[in-house]
Amino acid sequence: MALNWVEIDLAALRHNFMQVRSRAGSRAGILAVVKSDAYGHGMVPVARELAAAGADFFGVSKCWEALKLRSAGIAQPILILAGIEPEDVPHVLEKDLRPAVYRPDHCRWLEEASRRAGKRARIHLKIDTGMGRLGVPDRELGPFLDQLMGFRHLEIEGVFSHLATSDEADKTFSHEQLHRFRTALQMFHDRAIPFRYAHIANSGGVLDIPEAHHQLVRPGIMLYGSPPSDEIRDPAPLKPVMTLKTKVLQIKWVAAGQSIGYGRTFICPRPMRIATIAVGYDDGYPRVLSNRGEALVRGRRAPIVGRVSMNLITLDVTHIPEAAEDDEVVLLGAQGPERITAEEIAEKAGTISYEIYCAVGKNPQRLFCNQTNGLA
Structure with a gap:
């Protein structure tokens, strides 16, 4: 994989x-x-x-x-x-x-x-x-x-x-x-x-x-799977088609006062359990979501801490003690009861869902599947 x-x-x-x-x-x-x-x-x-x-x-x-x-x-x-x-x-x-x-x-x-x-x-x-x-x-x-x-x-x-x-x-x-x-x-x-x-x-x-x-x-x-805007008067029950997934490369405790990522834009206010995941702006994820975005780990939201870099992102998983290395992580899509939509990402990034889909979809590792029958 x-x-x-x-x-x-x-x-x-x-x-x-x-x-x-x-x-x-x-x-x-x-x-x-x-x-x-x-x-x-x-x-x-x-x-x-x-x-x-x-x-x-x-x-x-x-x-x-x-x-x-x-x-x-x-x-x-x-x-x-x-x-x-x-x-x-x-x-x-x-x-x-x-x-x-x-x-x-x-x-x-x-x-x-x-x-x-x-x-x-x-x-x-x-x-x-x-x-x-x-x-x-x-x-x-x-x-x-x-x-x-x-x-x-x-x-x-x-x-x-x-x-x-x-x-x-x-x-x-x-x-x-x-x-x-x-x-x-x-x-x-x-x-x-x-x-x-x-x-x-x-x-x-x-x-x-x-x-x-x-x-x-x-x-x-x-x-x-996206409405053209949130002002549509008569929306349809659409289903999002695209999911962006990655995995946890490493989890480690980082001491209070230590910085995370380029530019030291995040300083740990307390000891924190940090997960580094294998995705970045090269994979279409917006850099502007540094210290703002979230990902799903074990069906729970984990905030991005530090800068989104070319190939790596760091997450705070202190509140998810069961999170482990090699866990699947979702940045766009659903995991368990939670879902991160393209509209949510776009709003935080100051753009529209169209741009998020086009950027993320350039990933050469694209799998076509069916909800019921698995990989197509």
């Missing part, structure tokens, strides 16, 4: 997917977002599990991610959310990928290559309804559509946008975006431009804004 490792619970992943299905109902398909290595959870194993569970589409950020899924046998349509570069065009046509399009030159690249190949490229046109990032600004959509109608080898399979504040309690701006999105969709109808899918609902939209579901929904963070 490695000194530290990440466990991915595929049964929890499937449970979360079914929560999406229950919210989306039978009317909307599910585009499962597995970009950035499935938020650190392992893109290929996650996609395979979700494909078996009934995912209709997958969403990635870059073309190489889509190619990796195709190489792994994923047959569902794959949307490349960030768009494409010229060198990606042959792969789009060969592997039947769906690029997001938001620039006229994207259309020209795909039109020319499709014409030469005698194919039609299926695209999803991205509209900026207020996020201010990628997308054709909705006020400029008319001229863009007029130009797009001249491309005979492009099939507009989807039209989509992205909600900026769906995870906030105040849905005012989300409803403004929905209005702008519907107005944009009407421009397609007015020009008799057909499309199959409209989609705008991310995890916050799936949970709190059913009128945003349209023909596809795009869950991301909720698949991995």
